[in-house]
Amino acid sequence: MDYLCFRAFCCKGPPSPRTEYDVVCVGLTGSGKSSLLTQLCSESTDSIIPTTGFSIKAVPFQNAILNVKELGGADNIRKYWSRYYQGSQGVIFVLDSASSEDDLETARNELHSALQHPQLCTLPFLILANHQDKPAARSLQEIKKYFELEPLARGQRWILQPCSVENMDAVREGFNQFISLLEEIDQEHIPSRI
Amino acid sequence: MAEGESLESWLNKATNPANRQEDWEYIIGFCDQVNKELEGPQIAVRLLAHKIQSPQEWEAVQTLTVLEACMKNCGRRFHNEVGKFRFLNELIKVVSPKYLGDRVSEKVKTKVIELLYSWTVALPEEIKIKDAYQMLKKQGILQHDPQIPVDKTLIPSPPTHPKNAVFEDNEKSKLLARLLKSKNPEDLQEANKLIKNMVKEDEARMQKITKRLNTLEEVNNNVRLLNEMLAHYSKEESTEGDKELMTELYDRCEKMRRTLFKLASETEDNDNSLGDILRASDDLSRAINSYKKIVQGQAINGDLDLPEPPKPSVSSEASNTETLIDLAGLDIPSVKTNSTAAPVFPIIPPPPHVSNDPSSRSATLSNVAKQPPSSIGLLDVELLSLGLNDPPSNSEIDKDSGGSLWNSFQTEPIALNPFTGPSAADGQVSSMTPLLASVPQTLSQSTAQPLLPFPGVSLVPHTPATPQLSNTAPTISSVPQPNLTSMLQPHSLGSRIPGAPLHSNACNQPTLSNNFRELDMLGQKVLGEVKGVTGIVSGAPMGSGYSTPSAAPGSPLFRSLSPQPSSPLRSAFPDMSLSNVTVPLEMIKPSSVLPVTAYDKNGFRILLHFAKDCPPARPDVLVIVISMISTSPLPITNVVLQAAVPKTMKVKLQPPSGTDLTPFNPVQPPASITQVMLLANPLKEKVRLRYKLTFMMGQQSCSEMAEVDQFPPAEKWGYL
Numbered sequence: 017m018d019y020l021c022f023r024a025f026c027c028k029g030p031p032s033p034r035t036e037y038d039v040v041c042v043g044l045t046g047s048g049k050s051s052l053l054t055q056l057c058s059e060s061t062d063s064i065i066p067t068t069g070f071s072i073k074a075v076p077f078q079n080a081i082l083n084v085k086e087l088g089g090a091d092n093i094r095k096y097w098s099r100y101y102q103g104s105q106g107v108i109f110v111l112d113s114a115s116s117e118d119d120l121e122t123a124r125n126e127l128h129s130a131l132q133h134p135q136l137c138t139l140p141f142l143i144l145a146n147h148q149d150k151p152a153a154r155s156l157q158e159i160k161k162y163f164e165l166e167p168l169a170r171g172q173r174w175i176l177q178p179c180s181v182e183n184m185d186a187v188r189e190g191f192n193q194f195i196s197l198l199e200e201i202d203q204e205h206i207p208s209r210i
Numbered sequence: 211m212a213e214g215e216s217l218e219s220w221l222n223k224a225t226n227p228a229n230r231q232e233d234w235e236y237i238i239g240f241c242d243q244v245n246k247e248l249e250g251p252q253i254a255v256r257l258l259a260h261k262i263q264s265p266q267e268w269e270a271v272q273t274l275t276v277l278e279a280c281m282k283n284c285g286r287r288f289h290n291e292v293g294k295f296r297f298l299n300e301l302i303k304v305v306s307p308k309y310l311g312d313r314v315s316e317k318v319k320t321k322v323i324e325l326l327y328s329w330t331v332a333l334p335e336e337i338k339i340k341d342a343y344q345m346l347k348k349q350g351i352l353q354h355d356p357q358i359p360v361d362k363t364l365i366p367s368p369p370t371h372p373k374n375a376v377f378e379d380n381e382k383s384k385l386l387a388r389l390l391k392s393k394n395p396e397d398l399q400e401a402n403k404l405i406k407n408m409v410k411e412d413e414a415r416m417q418k419i420t421k422r423l424n425t426l427e428e429v430n431n432n433v434r435l436l437n438e439m440l441a442h443y444s445k446e447e448s449t450e451g452d453k454e455l456m457t458e459l460y461d462r463c464e465k466m467r468r469t470l471f472k473l474a475s476e477t478e479d480n481d482n483s484l485g486d487i488l489r490a491s492d493d494l495s496r497a498i499n500s501y502k503k504i505v506q507g508q509a510i511n512g513d514l515d516l517p518e519p520p521k522p523s524v525s526s527e528a529s530n531t532e533t534l535i536d537l538a539g540l541d542i543p544s545v546k547t548n549s550t551a552a553p554v555f556p557i558i559p560p561p562p563h564v565s566n567d568p569s570s571r572s573a574t575l576s577n578v579a580k581q582p583p584s585s586i587g588l589l590d591v592e593l594l595s596l597g598l599n600d601p602p603s604n605s606e607i608d609k610d611s612g613g614s615l616w617n618s619f620q621t622e623p624i625a626l627n628p629f630t631g632p633s634a635a636d637g638q639v640s641s642m643t644p645l646l647a648s649v650p651q652t653l654s655q656s657t658a659q660p661l662l663p664f665p666g667v668s669l670v671p672h673t674p675a676t677p678q679l680s681n682t683a684p685t686i687s688s689v690p691q692p693n694l695t696s697m698l699q700p701h702s703l704g705s706r707i708p709g710a711p712l713h714s715n716a717c718n719q720p721t722l723s724n725n726f727r728e729l730d731m732l733g734q735k736v737l738g739e740v741k742g743v744t745g746i747v748s749g750a751p752m753g754s755g756y757s758t759p760s761a762a763p764g765s766p767l768f769r770s771l772s773p774q775p776s777s778p779l780r781s782a783f784p785d786m787s788l789s790n791v792t793v794p795l796e797m798i799k800p801s802s803v804l805p806v807t808a809y810d811k812n813g814f815r816i817l818l819h820f821a822k823d824c825p826p827a828r829p830d831v832l833v834i835v836i837s838m839i840s841t842s843p844l845p846i847t848n849v850v851l852q853a854a855v856p857k858t859m860k861v862k863l864q865p866p867s868g869t870d871l872t873p874f875n876p877v878q879p880p881a882s883i884t885q886v887m888l889l890a891n892p893l894k895e896k897v898r899l900r901y902k903l904t905f906m907m908g909q910q911s912c913s914e915m916a917e918v919d920q921f922p923p924a925e926k927w928g929y930l
Binding site: 068069070085093096099100102103 | 383386387390398401402403405406408409412413
């Protein structure tokens with residue numbers, strides 16, 4: 017009661033607690049998952065080694081906090097990805113735009129399996145085409161075409177964001193869009209939200 | 211990971227107190243080294259026991275992790291070592307306040323108890339572990355069973371469970387899912403660790419597979435090369451270099467055989483890989499044998515220079531398992547392991563029983579064979595533990611091997627006849643009858659057998675073996691019978707023995723009698739083992755081997771056996787023993803009592819005729835002549851009759867005249883099998899006889915079980 021009055025009078029109450037979303041972050045090893053997330057948390061990226069297992073980070077944004085479960089991308093761990101999907105509300109897929117053809121193909125396969133995985137197919141995807149700062153990086157269009165996102169991910173919500181660790185703004189931009197997607201879905205689920 | 215490091219160095223690295231966290235590289239390396247070394251498990255448990263007692267908590271905890279990993283990865287060999295009191299005592303010392311308990315940290319003690327408990331659950335066959343755990347409970351050192359998380363009980367059981375990996379996987383994923391769902395950071399850490407462990411285990415598994423593939427390939431190459439060289443080998447022509455190379459190949463083959471056995475015991479994969487390993491080890495053994503034979507000029511299996519039988523059938527059967535190679539070598543004159551000859555043995559021998567056979571059999575054979583008995587025994591033990599061989603196939607192997615031995619005996623009466631003539635043989639045999647009766651007992655190797663579900667099975671007396679045949683584990687023996695009736699019915703012999711060429715073969719080799727004697731002993735042993743269905747007395751058609759010793763009364767075997775008293779008896783009814791009683795067929799006079807039909811189906815009839823008189827000096831014994839006739843159009847083969855009576859009586863089946871009945875031909879008299887059965891009933895109780903009949907009708911195997919109780923009353927026996 018107090019709170020409502022307060023809002024009515026001041027038009028700005030204490031910031032509503034930021035919603036938390038559980039998302040899972042996957043991608044091949046070396047695509048930059050750990051680095052990006054670490055940077056988003058304003059931590060130093062100097063001591064980053066290939067993730068074995070997984071790590072969980074709570075990444076704060078303006079209007080939401082993302083609890084990101086980040087899974088290692090090495091070959092031997094990749095098969096365990098599906099065990100982490102339970103309970104996720106969104107998927108972040110990081111790929112190295114400047115990797116070799118083979119790696120790119122592997123990444124494509126992984127992305128497709130993720131898109132079609134029963135536990136993930138209804139979730140929004142944030143696809144980060146990382147390493148854009150490298151000369152060999154494919155452009156946004158190329159990535160979109162190569163990964164066949166349009167035909168394959170039709171009916172699904174996805175955002176393709178080129179970025180690199182040098183340019184965190186682009187990253188944040190992508191994430192914010194992603195969060196809006198998540199919020200949309202949230203609101204769909206709770207139709208009568210006051 | 212450096213190869214060739216010692217167990218100790220691995221363990222030191224894996225349990226280094228300076229480690230920040232558990233170093234799975236070293237832990238897995240240690241497990242691998244344990245598997246590699248011949249004495250790996252023994253040394254490992256000693257080292258582990260020492261380290262667990264380390265005053266440094268982190269060192270001890272890491273050691274326990276290593277111990278756990280070894281239990282998971284090092285297979286049954288390791289389980290056996292852990293399940294010994296030598297190791298368990300060390301663990302007990304850690305938790306018991308009487309020893310180190312007070313100085314050891316709670317964490318270590320709890321972990322030890324958890325491990326012990328999980329082993330009692332996962333390894334029920336290691337009774338000592340259970341004992342140790344119960345003792346700790348009793349002494350109040352631990353109050354209640356620890357609550358162990360699901361994954362801790364997942365010690366993969368010995369490789370009899372190929373599905374184990376899948377099962378484990380499911381459990382782990384459930385656990386992982388649960389942990390991940392929770393918001394508790396500790397749970398998430400746990401999940402992280404779990405994932406990392408799973409990854410490491412996967413890697414280890416892949417490594418094992420590649421190692422196995424490499425080893426198999428190496429084996430194949432070596433075998434191929436060795437065989438090729440052997441093919442081109444000749445004592446004079448081959449160069450020194452060639453000979454050296456062959457020796458080297460031979461050595462390598464021997465080493466690889468050991469490695470293969472280890473691999474086989476470790477593998478928890480599906481059958482395919484195991485089949486490959488076994489096939490490779492078969493090849494190896496064959497190559498090794500050929501090398502020995504050709505190059506070293508030794509006969510396999512003990513200087514028996516026996517002509518190799520030209521039969522592809524047996525050799526193909528021999529490839530079932532490598533054990534057959536040894537026995538097949540003894541398989542001289544039997545040309546055909548035709549079904550008529552071979553399977554005399556009950557189809558029942560249960561696997562644990564059979565597992566005794568190869569080792570004991572190989573123990574015998576080691577006297578004659580050059581091959582190390584352990585290798586054969588080991589393979590068979592592994593085979594059996596892997597559940598690959600179902601009882602039938604195993605018994606088939608035994609049948610074959612035993613059968614092949616029997617075949618060799620078969621020829622002996624033939625050899626006998628030209629020398630002594632049937633009548634003389636008869637005369638000899640009948641005088642030797644009581645002595646011969648004691649032969650099989652002394653020769654039979656007894657092993658503990660589970661009882662078939664016959665009620666009140668009578669015990670058969672057991673006589674101690676001669677020193678020649680180390681008779682271990684004497685519990686209850688079955689009594690293989692000499693084929694006296696075969697001697698006494700020379701006509702039936704003729705019909706049974708296949709192939710005239712055998713006769714001449716056998717006759718022309720005067721040294722055979724000596725060799726047959728040895729074969730005899732072996733055969734008896736094998737027969738005794740394989741027979742081992744407690745208390746069920748079955749007849750054996752091929753006892754003719756004994757006739758050779760009887761024909762050569764001077765033979766040392768016989769002399770040492772003859773003074774053997776038929777005691778101490780194991781049976782609870784010593785006066786009932788039929789071991790010395792044998793009634794030859796022609797001494798039996800029919801009684802006026804009508805015969806009883808025991809079985810009548812599909813043209814196969816079994817009648818029991820009661821004899822008029824009792825055997826001399828045994829008024830409690832009823833003599834029954836079993837006659838089996840066939841009016842069936844299908845041939846009936848491999849007939850085996852087994853009989854059981856209540857405990858207060860005894861039954862003895864003398865060898866039947868044969869095991870096969872030719873299909874019915876209206877023009878000729880029907881084929882028949884005669885078998886004498888003696889029934890001792892001193893307490894004059896109502897006789898109930900249960901029999902089990904197995905035979906092949908045409909291509910189909912049949913088995914019948916029934917009871918007969920229409921016997922003449924015991925008071926009338928002797929006056930029927």
